[in-house]
Amino acid sequence: MEQGTVAAVREDRGFGLIRPDKGDDDVFWHFSTMKLCGIAELRVGDRVEFEIRRDPRRGKDCVSAMIKLPPAPPNDA
DSSP states (O other), X not given: OEEEEEEEEXXXXXXXXXXXXXXXXXXXXXXXXXXXXXXXXXXXXXXXXXXEEEETTTTEEEEEEEXXXXXXXXXXX
């Protein structure tokens, strides 16, 4: 699984985007995927772990599974 940060949430349209840590293009996710994975809510800045699959209808990559990660501990350095 890859890790990334939620970059956008469009509640009015039922989707969002994740910015992968490895620097690839943002990846589309649909609210139905989030709910299937047991996640009630995602906000911009949340950390997630996710899997990508190719959507045959759109010909683009999209999230097929995700896990919401706990927030990073504060940097007390």
